[in-house]
Amino acid sequence: MCPTAVPGMAVIMTETSPAGPATARRPARQLLAASIGNAVEWYDWYAYTFLATYIAGQVFPAESGNSLVPLLSTFAVFAVGFFMRPVGGLLMGAVADRHGRRAALTVTILLMGGSSLLVGLTPTYATAGVLAPVVLVVARLLQGLSVGGEFAASTTFLVESAGPGRRGLFSSFQYVSTTLGQLAASGIAAALVGGLGEDRMQGWGWRVPFLAGAAFSLVGFWIRRGAEETLRLPSEGAGRARPGLFDALRHHPRASLLICGITAGGTLAYYTWTSYLPTYAELNAGIDKADALLAGTLSLGFFALLQPVGGLLSDRYGRKPPLLFFGAGFALLAVPLLRSVGDSFGSLLLVQCAGMVLLTGFTSVSAAVNAEVFPARVRAAGIGFPYSLTVALFGGTAPYVGTLLKEVDHPGLFPWYVSALCLVSAAVYLRLPETAHRELER
Known part of the structure; x- marks a missing residue:
């Protein structure tokens, strides 16, 4: 099988997959x-x-x-x-x-x-x-x-x-x-x-x-x-050089900003619901630590089971519906959900599982959406830097922002912070082109 060339770049299959792409x-x-x-x-x-x-x-x-x-x-x-x-x-x-x-x-x-x-x-x-x-x-x-x-x-x-x-x-x-x-x-x-x-x-x-x-x-x-290689690399004699370290940022600035907008609300909601929520319940509702950790563990198992379902639905109906389901859902429900966290195991588990359903709209498709934004030549670096930077700024700081607001006696602001950032991401999702049924450049 002959590989399909990307315009302007001579390509060959890598040594690990001479007969065709790994997907076949x-x-x-x-x-x-x-x-x-x-x-x-x-x-x-x-x-x-x-x-x-x-x-x-x-x-x-x-x-x-x-x-x-x-x-x-x-x-x-x-x-x-x-x-x-x-x-x-x-x-x-x-x-x-x-x-x-x-x-x-x-x-x-x-x-x-x-x-x-x-x-x-x-x-x-x-x-x-x-x-x-x-x-x-x-x-x-x-x-x-x-x-x-x-x-x-x-x-x-x-x-x-x-x-x-x-x-x-x-x-x-x-x-x-x-x-x-x-x-x-x-x-x-x-x-x-x-x-x-x-x-x-x-x-x-x-x-x-x-x-x-x-x-x-x-x-x-x-x-x-x-494993088999999935990238078609330029041959040794090809006229086009391999991408530089900052080529994705330099040549695709809009796509890089899109990754930040796609990720901001999702990473904050993810770290809030999967890592910080048990601590949030302890600090603000007085729930027992053992109950909080058990609820967190059970909800994580539920969350893992939801992911393939969300991925399959996005393949059928597109990426935008689940992303908007997540963004709009958290923008509207983050405040009431977090305020409804009580001191009982059942109430916390219910809030966590409800959030996991909404969160699946982002997590189950984000990798596909990110990959579909960039051309193959700079896809990995194009995703890696803006995504990880956004995670560091918003996801990694979620527990500290929540704890800080508690310490300065304004814990009620944290749910609004989650809601606002998810609303920003929802606005980005509205503007995204639908990419689910397009052929992926290889």
């Missing part, structure tokens, strides 16, 4: 390669979040006599990971556009495996002094770089691997695998805390999930090595 041969293997690797990436990312208190006790002592330690502690826990995500999106996106999606996917999972191993082997402050927090900061830098690059590479890989009329379905597995990674991290952390007890967790137990994560990364790496 092994879509299930492609889906598994992206999903398993993505789940491992997010398992490692969330394991750090769930075990941060144990890490802090060993690596960042409260009274160290060294002014660098609390500074490094704050920087590591709250800033480093999200700061590096846009950098990872740009750098790993460029790798995916210049050398292929599979190359970037193998790099990101090895980065995450190495950083997870580094966290697991981080010395305590008692044994290594200030070197301990420095090692942890480096590990967190690598984690942020990996996660930012993972979204750029896996989004393009998933959508380009999909068969005709299946891009929405394939893209929905981005959040299926992300959620499964989060559930695995919380489940393993909870099992260790319950089985080992506080003393052993403080001593060595907190290291186990990270060492396991490094091993999981090797499994993901092995699976990804067998």
Whole structure:
């Protein structure tokens, strides 16, 4: 089969897929390669979040006599990971556009495996002094770089691997695998805390999930090595050079701004409902911590099941209907939903599941929409940088904005903040062209 050339650029199939695009041969293997690797990436990312208190006790002592330690502690826990995500999106996106999606996917999972191993082997402050927090900061830098690059590479890989009329379905597995990674991290952390007890967790137990994560990364790496390349790279003698680091921003500024507008409301709602809501319920409704965590876990399982449904519906009816369902739904209902959070398990679970239904309108199709905005030549970097930057600005800060508003005695403003940003994204969705039934440039 001869590949179809992109106008103005000589193209050939990569060595890994000489007979045709990956979508024609092994879509299930492609889906598994992206999903398993993505789940491992997010398992490692969330394991750090769930075990941060144990890490802090060993690596960042409260009274160290060294002014660098609390500074490094704050920087590591709250800033480093999200700061590096846009950098990872740009750098790993460029790798995916210049050398292929599979190359970037193998790099990101090895980065995450190495950083997870580094966290697991981080010395305590008692044994290594200030070197301990420095090692942890480096590990967190690598984690942020990996996660930012993972979204750029896996989004393009998933959508380009999909068969005709299946891009929405394939893209929905981005959040299926992300959620499964989060559930695995919380489940393993909870099992260790319950089985080992506080003393052993403080001593060595907190290291186990990270060492396991490094091993999981090797499994993901092995699976990804067998995947087929989805990008048609220029031949060695082609007249057109491979894309530069900032080509997507320079040549497609409107598309880059579109990614920001598409993502802003969605990432704020996502982090509010999947990460911050249990804490919000504790702070503002006085719900028991155990009940809040259980409701959060159950709603995440429900959320994962919804994603393929949303993806399939978008393949049939288009991307704009689910996006508008999400944007308008949250703009109208974020305030009443968050205000209805009570001190009972049932009310919190109901609010979380209702939000998850609305949120699926964004999460199940966002990867497909993002990929359909950019041409293949700069698709990964074009998605990676503006998406990760928007996540860092709005998604990563959601818990801190909510907590800050509570501390200054204005907790009621947070639901309005969520509503307003989702309204902005809904306005962007109204202006989007429908891309579901267009042929994807390869």
